Amino acid sequence: MEKTRQELFNLVWSMPMTKLSKQFELSDVGLRKICVKNQIPLPPQGHWTRKQFGKEIPTPELPDKDFNPIIEINDEHKIQVNRERSEERKAAIKIALDPPTQELRKPEQLIHERCIKAFKEIKDFILEIEKKQSLVKFEAIKDKPPSFPPTHIFSFAYFRSSRDGFPLYATARNAIRAVCIADVLFQRLEEKGVEVQINFDDREGTTMNAIKNGATTQFYFREPYTKVTRTPALSKIEKQLHNYAWGSAQIEVPQNVLCINFGWRSYTKKSFKDTGLKLEYQIENIVSYVVKVLDEQIEESKQREIRARENKRKKYISEFNERITKSQENQLEYALKESKDLENLIRLKAYLKTMKEIFSKLPSEEKVAGLTWIKLVKTELKTIQPIETRIKRIKRAAKNPAKKIKELWYVDPLPEDYEPDFKAIYAEERRH
Secondary structure, three states: OEEEHHHHHHHHOOOOHHHHHHHOOOOHHHHHHHHHHOOOOOOOOOHHHHHHOOOOOOOOOOOOOOOOOEEEOOOHHHHHHHHHHHHHHHHHHHHHHOOOOOOOOOHHHOOOHHHHHHHHHHHHHHHHHHHHOOOOOHHHHOOOOOOOOOOOHHHOOOEEOOOOOOOEEEOHHHHHHHHHHHHHHHHHHHHOOOEEEEEEEOOOEEEEEEEEOOEEEEEEEEOOEEEEEOOHHHHHHHHHHHOOOOOOOEEEEEOOOOEEEEOOOOOOOEEEEOOOOOHHHOHHHHHHHHHHHHHHHHHHHHHHHHHHHHHHHHHHHHHHHHHHHHHHHHHHHHHHHHHHHHHHHHHHHHHHHHHHHHHOOOOHHHHHHHHHHHHHHHHHHOOOOHHHHHHHHHHHHHHOHHHOOOOHHHOOOOOOOOOOOHHHHHHHHHHO
8 A cells, every 4th residue: 555755744643543544444553654654744643632622733834845755555466465464363363262163083984095094103102112011001191281391201212203104293192193194184174175195205205295286385293392401300211211321410301393395394484273273173284374374375376377478578679679670770781782793793794794705805725714814714603793782672672571581671560469369470480
């Protein structure tokens, strides 16, 4: 949205800043900053209250009135983004107050192949952990709320899925939740036309991407960790898991928060977390986010193609018109050369006529040699015919100038809105 400096000044002194800022879909603080930046005086504190009683101060003069630039207050894209963010916040608050009931499949009911394989790996992981100690069994603690810091090995040990599963790094309980969430999430994304592609290579390991019409976004499940002060109890758990305990003052422990992170592992662009609302209840929001990101990428790709075609079109027109101008500028140079060729040709014909007369008076053998030379020169002379050559070029240019690449001086410049047929142009160039 654009306003001149004078227009914004008039608006600022016509209504309170809090009311005016809503018209621009800005905060009053943001609007004040714009006014200060452009040296627009603001009503003092209490001005609007005093105005109700007829005691307001007079509107001052706008300093430096000749300085009246166009001020970009808030463009349509930013306004739309602010609206969407506001709607997202309202939706998040509504969900937090009234959580939806999201029925996840039980681990034994999983349908996605990757989720089934990951769950089998988690069960093997749990058995391995139970072998490391005999005090705590997973069945006894799996339904209990997790503690922080960890009080047993299952809240401390991380499970990492293999290449047969999907990118997942979490403690056992959250890992099981993750496969159940992923099973529904993959299905919902597929219903929206989004393919979940999981790949493995030796350098990056297992990566998971949501793909739609060439657009892609990478995501993975993770339970982050944090550092806490080392205690004897934590050292004991660490020793159970690794058969040794580090002597550091701090120890890394899981946060008991399951996340779905979008972006590369070294750069998280967006993260959905258990904090405030469990991931089970955020599946639709996650699906909407993925679809939105991919649609934005698709639209941006289309816009890039449009910009590339437009740049190519403008470049073609510019280069073609430059060739026309260059060809026109060269015509004088060509005419001068042709006139010199004609002048030399006239002199040469007179010269040959003179020589023929001289050769005719020589003895027979010398006369034959001289006339042979004249014949040879006249044969070569036929290749130098500036007038005939120019007439042929004129006829060629007049007949079909657009297709004669070297005769552009007779072609009209292309208009700015011209649309070249690049396929036909390339075919013509290949033919030549």
